[in-house]
Amino acid sequence: MRTVTGRTDHVVVVGAGLSGLSAALHLLGSGRRVTVVEREDLPGGRAGRLQRGGYRMDTGPTVLTMPHLADEAFAAVGERLADRVELLPVHPAYRACFADGSLLDVHTDAAAMEAEVERFAGPGQAAGYRRLRAWLTELYAVQHRRFIDANFDSPLGLLTPDLARLAALGGFGRLDARIGRFLSDERLRRVFSFQALYAGVAPARALAAYAVIAYMDTVAGVYFPRGGMHALPRAMAAAATDAGAELLLGREVTRLERSGSRVTAVVTGHERIPCDAVVLTPDLPAAHRLLGRGPRRPLRLRHSPSAVVLHLGTDRTWPQLAHHTLSFGAAWSRTFDELTRAGTLMTDPSLLITRPTAGDPSLAPRGRHLHYVLAPCPNTDIGPSAADWHDLAPRYRDGLLAVLEARGLHGIAAHIEQECLVTPADWTALGHAAGTPFSVAHTFAQTGPFRPRNLVRGTDNAVLAGCGTTPGVGVPTVLISGKLAAARITGGHRERGGPRGGARARQAEGAAR
Numbered sequence: 001m002r003t004v005t006g007r008t009d010h011v012v013v014v015g016a017g018l019s020g021l022s023a024a025l026h027l028l029g030s031g032r033r034v035t036v037v038e039r040e041d042l043p044g045g046r047a048g049r050l051q052r053g054g055y056r057m058d059t060g061p062t063v064l065t066m067p068h069l070a071d072e073a074f075a076a077v078g079e080r081l082a083d084r085v086e087l088l089p090v091h092p093a094y095r096a097c098f099a100d101g102s103l104l105d106v107h108t109d110a111a112a113m114e115a116e117v118e119r120f121a122g123p124g125q126a127a128g129y130r131r132l133r134a135w136l137t138e139l140y141a142v143q144h145r146r147f148i149d150a151n152f153d154s155p156l157g158l159l160t161p162d163l164a165r166l167a168a169l170g171g172f173g174r175l176d177a178r179i180g181r182f183l184s185d186e187r188l189r190r191v192f193s194f195q196a197l198y199a200g201v202a203p204a205r206a207l208a209a210y211a212v213i214a215y216m217d218t219v220a221g222v223y224f225p226r227g228g229m230h231a232l233p234r235a236m237a238a239a240a241t242d243a244g245a246e247l248l249l250g251r252e253v254t255r256l257e258r259s260g261s262r263v264t265a266v267v268t269g270h271e272r273i274p275c276d277a278v279v280l281t282p283d284l285p286a287a288h289r290l291l292g293r294g295p296r297r298p299l300r301l302r303h304s305p306s307a308v309v310l311h312l313g314t315d316r317t318w319p320q321l322a323h324h325t326l327s328f329g330a331a332w333s334r335t336f337d338e339l340t341r342a343g344t345l346m347t348d349p350s351l352l353i354t355r356p357t358a359g360d361p362s363l364a365p366r367g368r369h370l371h372y373v374l375a376p377c378p379n380t381d382i383g384p385s386a387a388d389w390h391d392l393a394p395r396y397r398d399g400l401l402a403v404l405e406a407r408g409l410h411g412i413a414a415h416i417e418q419e420c421l422v423t424p425a426d427w428t429a430l431g432h433a434a435g436t437p438f439s440v441a442h443t444f445a446q447t448g449p450f451r452p453r454n455l456v457r458g459t460d461n462a463v464l465a466g467c468g469t470t471p472g473v474g475v476p477t478v479l480i481s482g483k484l485a486a487a488r489i490t491g492g493h494r495e496r497g498g499p500r501g502g503a504r505a506r507q508a509e510g511a512a513r
Helices: 018-029 068-075 110-121 123-148 161-168 175-180 186-191 208-220 231-242 284-291 333-342 386-406 424-429 475-490 502-512
Strands: 010-014 033-037 049-052 055-058 087-089 094-097 103-106 222-225 246-248 253-259 262-268 272-274 277-280 306-314 324-327 351-354 369-377 416-422 462-464
Touching (some): 018 033, 018 475, 033 231, 033 262, 055 369, 055 416, 068 231, 094 186, 103 186, 110 186, 123 208, 175 208, 253 284, 262 277, 277 284, 306 424, 351 386, 462 475
Parallel strands (some): 010 033
Antiparallel strands (some): 087 222, 253 262, 306 369, 306 416, 351 369
16 A cells, blocks of 8 residues: 655644544554644534524534444544444434335334335335345445455555455446345335435446445444534544644635645644645545645546535424434436436425434424435536525525425424525535535546545645545545545554554653653
8 A cells, every 4th residue: 555655743634524533533543743724613524513593503414324433533542432422323214205105214123124114015025125134234344344444556456356246246236226136116225225326326327336325324323423413523523632633723724835745834824834744634626726736537527416405493393203304205216317417406306304303302492403404406517506506595495395394394484493504505615516515426437446546646745535535425434534544644553652542652651751
C-alpha cells in the first residue's frame, strides 16, 4: 500500500465530520499530533445539529448501522463507544407502507422477520427471505475486508481470491434481478433494493454487490444514539480532544501553503498552522480548489440524486409511524428514472419519514414530536438548478405536506410548531457538488479502485477522506474512509502508545520524566 512520504509527526485534519474525526482518532492512536479544523461552530459536518424552539434536529443522516466501525475509532485511543454514547436498538428497523395499504415491519432478527414476511406474503416468500438473508450475509463477508475496508493503489488490487467468490455470488449482476431470485413479491423486493438510491443508482442498473447496504440495514441492525445522531460526532470530538487533539471550531480553511510537492501549512482566517501532512474531508471540488488541482479522469464524475428534507416539530404524532417509516408510492422504476435520468421531481413520491423522538423524547419539548421527511430529488446537474429551488421550495413543501396528508398523517400542516426546509439550493450553499449531500454516485466506473482515490497525485503529503473518495457514501463507509486515510499516513500500524493512543502515551512519558 502506498503511503505518504517524509515526516508525518503533525497532521492537520480539515473538517470535523465523521470521516475527519475517524481519521483524527486513528492518527492519534498511531502517535501523531493532530489538529482538527472545522468551519462550523460545532463538530459533525453533515451530521450537524439545528435547534429551533426547544426542538433539536439532526441535519444529516438518521440511520446508524455497523456501530462497531465507530467503536474501532474510539478503540484507537483506548476508549469504547459504549462509554461515550448510549445506543438504542431500533425495532422495527423500518416500517414499510405501500400504496395498496399494506404494511411490513422490517426486523433484523431472523426469526421475527421470517414470521413477518410469512404474515405479509406467505410461506413461499418467507423461505425466499431465509435464502436472501444467507446470501446477504455471505456477500458482506466477502466484500468487507477486500473491497470496502481497503485502500486501492490500482485496479490490480481487485485481483484477489475474493473477487472470484464475489463473482460466484452474482455480485456483478444487477441488484433488482438478483433480489428477484429470492423474492417474487414486488413489495418485498423494494424493501431490499431501495438502498441502491444511497449509491446513486437505480436497482435495475446497480451492481448486485450493493446489496451489502441492505445487509447493514436489514441484518446487522439499526441503532439510534440517545441525544440524536449528532451525539456520535460530538462524542468522537470529545474523545479526540481528551486524547490530545487540538480542535479548532469556527475556522474556515482559506488556502494551503506548499513547498514543492508538499503541503507545509494550513491557513484559516484566524491563523497559520504548520503541518507535516494534511487530511482533507470537504466535498471533492472544495478539496481540489484547496490543492490547486483536480484528478485527471477520462469522464466527468456523475453525482448521486439529491434530497429535499423537511424537518418538522409538531404537537402530535401519528400511530402508524415507526422510528423509520418507508412510505412507498405506487410507481417504482419510473421514480428512479425521474431521479437519475429525466431529472424531474417524483410524480409519485417514495419518502423516508423518521421520528427520532420515538427513541429519545428529550429531542423535543415535553409532549412534542420531531419528524424528518426525506424526499429524493434530482441533483442540480440534471434537475432544477439551485436558483430554481429558491422559487420552487415553498410549492414543493406544500406538495409534500399534501402527500403526507393523503397517506394518513391527517392534519399535519395544522400541527406544525417549528420547521426547516432543506433543498438542493442549501446543499449547494454548503459547497456540495451538484447540490447533493450524497456526493459521487457508485456507478461501476466510480467504485473501488475507480472511485476518486484518497491519495492525491502531485502532492506527497495530502490525503482525502469523506464520501466522495474510498469507499463511498454512508455513515459506515465514511467512518472507514477516515481510517483508510489515516492508514495512508501511518502505514496502518499502531506505533508507540499502544491501545491508549500516542498522544496520551507522550503525556504519560512527560509526567514520568
